[in-house]
Amino acid sequence: MRLNTYPQKETWSELVKRPVLKREKLTETITEIFDEVSKNGDRALIEFNKKFDNAEVETIKVSQKEVVEAESLVGDALKSAIQQARENIARFHASQVPQTEKIETVKGVVCWRENRAIGKVGIYIPGGTAPLFSTVLMLAVPAQLAGCKEIVLCTPPDKEGKINPAILYAAKLCGVTEIFRTGGAQAIAAMTLGTESIPAVYKIFGPGNQYVVAAKEFAQNYKVAIDMPAGPSEVLIIADGEAVPAFCAADLLSQAEHGSDSQVVFLTTDEKVLEETVRETEKQLAVLPRNEMAAEALRNSHFILMKTLEEALEFSNQYAPEHLILAMENAEQYISGIENAGSVFLGNYSCESAGDYASGTNHTLPTNGFAKNYSGVSLDSFVKKITFQNLSEEGLKNLGKTIEVMAEAEGLSAHRSAVSIRLKATE
Ligand code: NAD
Numbered sequence: 001m002r003l004n005t006y007p008q009k010e011t012w013s014e015l016v017k018r019p020v021l022k023r024e025k026l027t028e029t030i031t032e033i034f035d036e037v038s039k040n041g042d043r044a045l046i047e048f049n050k051k052f053d054n055a056e057v058e059t060i061k062v063s064q065k066e067v068v069e070a071e072s073l074v075g076d077a078l079k080s081a082i083q084q085a086r087e088n089i090a091r092f093h094a095s096q097v098p099q100t101e102k103i104e105t106v107k108g109v110v111c112w113r114e115n116r117a118i119g120k121v122g123i124y125i126p127g128g129t130a131p132l133f134s135t136v137l138m139l140a141v142p143a144q145l146a147g148c149k150e151i152v153l154c155t156p157p158d159k160e161g162k163i164n165p166a167i168l169y170a171a172k173l174c175g176v177t178e179i180f181r182t183g184g185a186q187a188i189a190a191m192t193l194g195t196e197s198i199p200a201v202y203k204i205f206g207p208g209n210q211y212v213v214a215a216k217e218f219a220q221n222y223k224v225a226i227d228m229p230a231g232p233s234e235v236l237i238i239a240d241g242e243a244v245p246a247f248c249a250a251d252l253l254s255q256a257e258h259g260s261d262s263q264v265v266f267l268t269t270d271e272k273v274l275e276e277t278v279r280e281t282e283k284q285l286a287v288l289p290r291n292e293m294a295a296e297a298l299r300n301s302h303f304i305l306m307k308t309l310e311e312a313l314e315f316s317n318q319y320a321p322e323h324l325i326l327a328m329e330n331a332e333q334y335i336s337g338i339e340n341a342g343s344v345f346l347g348n349y350s351c352e353s354a355g356d357y358a359s360g361t362n363h364t365l366p367t368n369g370f371a372k373n374y375s376g377v378s379l380d381s382f383v384k385k386i387t388f389q390n391l392s393e394e395g396l397k398n399l400g401k402t403i404e405v406m407a408e409a410e411g412l413s414a415h416r417s418a419v420s421i422r423l424k425a426t427e
Pocket of ligand 1: 212
């Protein structure tokens with residue numbers, strides 16, 4: 001844990017840096033993995049399963065039989081929890097379907113926009129250190145609502161070569177069309193290039209570790225779109241004197257336990273809250289099953305005493321956290337000051353895990369400062385927007401002169417004559 005009191009603004013740029021792997025080494029690894037998948041397809045994926053996940057598998061594709069069997073392996077309590085989370089996520093994302101509005105910009109000139117689902121999407125479900133079946137809901141529910149025809153899912157196998165039954169159950173519930181046991185950069189390479197069994201897709205979604213994020217960035221060289229760089233999880237908490245240290249500590253650890261490269265930041269204006277939160281974090285860490293991973297993440301994390309809440313908010317905007325918790329009495333008052341954040345949790349009872357699982361918002365969010373220029377996954381992420389226009393004879397007469405003058409000035413005479421020829425025909 002790194003403790004800091006009233007850091008000078010000049011030092012903030014260092015404090016907002018995330019613990020990331022060396023770029024050159026990462027690029028080299030990703031390039032090699034893409035080459036291997038491109039040359040050897042499924043065979044390469046089977047070898048990578050052995051190398052990175054210690055798993056011997058015969059086939060990459062998960063059979064229908066395995067999916068059906070998985071249902072009986074998931075307990076009733078977990079099934080109903082997954083169903084309730086699915087309903088809330090569906091309700092929130094269905095509210096994002098836009099109404100088509102036709103706009104008459106000039107009399108006789110009507111323009112509008114319609115959504116069309118992206119035909120083939122690939123969703124990556126992390127499975128390295130925890131089987132994130134919640135991510136299946138976060139990606140497949142909006143994909144299904146948007147109307148994506150093919151939803152391809154890749155996730156790493158466990159040591160027996162199996163996929164966690166809850167992942168398979170959630171996938172079936174949300175209309176995933178095909179499931180493959182492959183993870184990391186090789187899964188992203190497979191969904192980008194296609195292999196004998198895995199179809200190449202148009203857009204790849206999903207969070208993952210730094211190999212997955214780097215592979216998604218690399219995939220864009222092959223005309224594949226990606227949702228965003230969603231890497232190692234992070235949370236930033238701003239706490240006032242009313243915050244509950246035990247709650248704050250639990251929230252910090254809930255992100256730290258994701259992985260050793262996660263980062264958590266705690267900002268407060270109250271010295272006592274700072275001391276108690278540090279103490280609580282150590283206390284709760286000691287009994288956490290994933291405490292080794294969380295402890296390593298905490299080594300890269302900051303606990304900072306700030307002069308004012310406004311200054312804390314300014315720091316947060318510079319950090320641009322994936323998750324921002326305002327553990328404050330009047331959290332709502334500060335909403336308009338938030339410029340950069342993936343998802344925000346207001347007050348002492350809005351724990352971040354509500355958004356991770358079941359409140360309805362999406363948990364696939366931009367990390368590593370990308371909340372400055374990316375939004376989290378939403379229904380929009382699964383559609384393209386096509387513009388339409390319809391000009392009547394009257395419309396072209398009203399707009400024709402403007403187009404002709406502009407085309408002439410740009411020296412594009414064919415553009416001009418596309419208008420002139422029509423206007424002449426109406427004389
Ligand atoms: P993962 O599925 O992302 O990665 C596991 C894979 O990494 C393995 O299958 C392997 O192929 C690859 N890998 C591991 N070591 C490697 C190496 N040395 N060289 C090449 N490839 C290697 O699972 P994970 O590791 O548990 O990470 C999940 C991540 O997802 C965490 O960092 C978590 O914080 C993050 N996450 C982010 C969000 C978000 O919205 N931003 C949401 C949920 C989870």
